[in-house]
Amino acid sequence: MTNDLFSDEHICTHLGDDYGRFHGAVVPPIYQNSLFVFDNFDRLTEAMKDEQGSYLYWRGTNPTVEIVEKKLAALEKGEKCKLFASGMAAISAAILTFLQAGDHVLSVSNIYGPTTKFFTYVEKFGISHTNTLHTDLEAIESLIQPNTKVIYLESPTTMSFKLVDLKAIASIAKQRGIKTIIDNTWATPLFQNPIAYGIDIVVHSVSKYLGGHSDLVGGALITSKEIMDHLFYHEYQLFGGVMPPYEAWLLMRGLRTLPLRMRAHQESGMKMALFLENHPSVKKVHYPGLQSSPDYELGRQQLKGYAGLMSFELVNNSFESVRQVLNSLKLYQIGVSWGGFESLAISPNYGYNTEQLVESGIDPGLIRISVGLENIDELIADMNAAL
Numbered sequence: 001m002t003n004d005l006f007s008d009e010h011i012c013t014h015l016g017d018d019y020g021r022f023h024g025a026v027v028p029p030i031y032q033n034s035l036f037v038f039d040n041f042d043r044l045t046e047a048m049k050d051e052q053g054s055y056l057y058w059r060g061t062n063p064t065v066e067i068v069e070k071k072l073a074a075l076e077k078g079e080k081c082k083l084f085a086s087g088m089a090a091i092s093a094a095i096l097t098f099l100q101a102g103d104h105v106l107s108v109s110n111i112y113g114p115t116t117k118f119f120t121y122v123e124k125f126g127i128s129h130t131n132t133l134h135t136d137l138e139a140i141e142s143l144i145q146p147n148t149k150v151i152y153l154e155s156p157t158t159m160s161f162k163l164v165d166l167k168a169i170a171s172i173a174k175q176r177g178i179k180t181i182i183d184n185t186w187a188t189p190l191f192q193n194p195i196a197y198g199i200d201i202v203v204h205s206v207s208k209y210l211g212g213h214s215d216l217v218g219g220a221l222i223t224s225k226e227i228m229d230h231l232f233y234h235e236y237q238l239f240g241g242v243m244p245p246y247e248a249w250l251l252m253r254g255l256r257t258l259p260l261r262m263r264a265h266q267e268s269g270m271k272m273a274l275f276l277e278n279h280p281s282v283k284k285v286h287y288p289g290l291q292s293s294p295d296y297e298l299g300r301q302q303l304k305g306y307a308g309l310m311s312f313e314l315v316n317n318s319f320e321s322v323r324q325v326l327n328s329l330k331l332y333q334i335g336v337s338w339g340g341f342e343s344l345a346i347s348p349n350y351g352y353n354t355e356q357l358v359e360s361g362i363d364p365g366l367i368r369i370s371v372g373l374e375n376i377d378e379l380i381a382d383m384n385a386a387l
């Protein structure tokens with residue numbers, strides 16, 4: 001049975017439902033138990049042979065968590081998924097599964113801050129790292145070293161929302177025996193399925209759209225059975241950053257409305273991007289759904305939709321001007337994270353890190369907004385007033 005048989009809506013609402021197993025409960029229960037007991041010792045020794053496929057202990061498998069893992073594997077068109085305690089737990093596990101001392105990682109353009117810090121952190125284990133701000137293939141290829149083992153991607157990139165050509169990079173990497181990892185949090189599995197383009201591991205922070213209600217933190221890792229057979233027993237079980245069943249249950253609840261929510265985020269996001277693009281106080285909008293985006297054509301090829309997270313640059317790019325716009329907003333909350341029901345606004349310019357921003361190709365007048373599920377006309381009016 002291949003997952004292609006099911007629509008995203010069916011996967012989100014019903015895949016993994018097993019009414020007979022749960023006494024007809026329409027919502028699967030939370031298995032809040034650390035261990036599972038066996039009829040006799042023989043059964044336990046049998047289960048020990050296949051920890052991945054048995055229920056033994058929470059740090060390996062849990063029936064509630066497993067239902068959501070099945071859904072996310074199916075949505076991403078991957079063979080296997082494991083859920084983690086946070087996006088960073090999934091990301092660090094994915095990166096380390098392919099690396100040893102002496103290896104090199106190449107990352108492309110603006111990557112989520114803590115992920116970049118993680119690349120610096122693993123230097124102490126003899127793993128080196130290069131980041132290129134360029135997204136074109138020649139630039140990426142020219143930085144591959146003989147010891148490059150992983151190419152790490154985000155598309156769209158953090159804060160700058162540039163796209164990278166996933167098929168082309170996966171193909172270059174495969175020819176050289178390099179593994180590819182992508183953080184697919186922005187697109188969600190509904191709008192982009194990188195495994196279909198040849199990417200080896202897809203990671204998500206489920207704290208964003210997949211949960212969707214700003215009430216949980218978690219991560220997901222989707223990959224082939226072959227890679228998971230190693231990862232489960234090592235980077236998953238040994239690092240131990242696993243998702244608790246209550247969080248999985250909340251995530252399952254969030255997923256039921258994911259297709260509806262993403263349609264709304266897309267529709268409102270596009271309206272917001274078009275509004276911003278035409279506003280005289282805005283220099284530039286970073287959103288791959290705009291026809292004026294340099295990545296528009298690539299986006300049409302590899303994305304199935306556009307989420308509600310974007311950024312724009314103010315014509316007056318002083319810190320004071322950024323501060324004033326943010327402080328004038330009434331319907332957008334000021335906070336980190338994104339992808340929930342609530343609209344959020346933030347700037348990477350904190351007033352004391354301009355040099356660092358410019359070095360990473362980010363304009364000091366950049367504001368990032370997460371367009372939530374509120375009334376879009378009200379959100380646009382509020383933004384207009386602040387600008």
Ligand SMILES: *Cc1c(COP(=O)(O)O)cnc(C)c1O
Nearest residue numbers: 086087088112183185205207218
């Ligand atoms: C939030 C985020 C993460 C980290 O996820 P956590 O669940 O906070 O650990 C990783 N990548 C992207 C793009 C994110 O936005």
